[in-house]
Amino acid sequence: MLTKVFDVYAAGDPALAEANLGELAPTTTALLNELSDRAVAREQQINQMRSDMIASGQQSMIFDLIISVIVIVISIVIALVTARSIAKPINKVVDKVALITNGELHTAPLNIQAADETGKLASSINEMETSLRQIITNISDASYQLTLKQQGIV
Secondary structure, rough: OHHHHHHHHOOOOOOHHHHHHHHHHHHHHHHHHHHHHHHHHHHHHHHHHHHHHHHHHHHHHHHHHHHHHHHHHHHHHHHHHHHHHHHHHHHHHHHHHHHHHHHOOOOOOOOOOOOOHHHHHHHHHHHHHHHHHHHHHHHHHHHHHHHHHHOOOO
């Protein structure tokens, strides 16, 4: 096409260039049709790839959402178990202190085996109860001895 049309036209023979163009029209048309068909096929491939990528992205988003929900549920369960494991011994200590406050010094000792602050608190409450019981026993004995002395029995 370059030599039969453009070069001939540039050489100064427009009529021959036009005649040559007419001869090449079917070839040019076939070439353009083939290029158009390839462009349409490529566009379809690109659209299919786009659809596949969108579907893959949606599947990935659903998978990520499911994993996120599972992680959140597991986190909530762990938080509840942890809160319960902290609150249960503290509630036992609170109940024991309430009994001691009401003067009940002959209750079962707290049995909290934790090595943390709650365990130390429970141990201290048990020791305090024992000490209070001993103090009250000593005061009671001293009071009894004083009463006996006052009455001249001793």
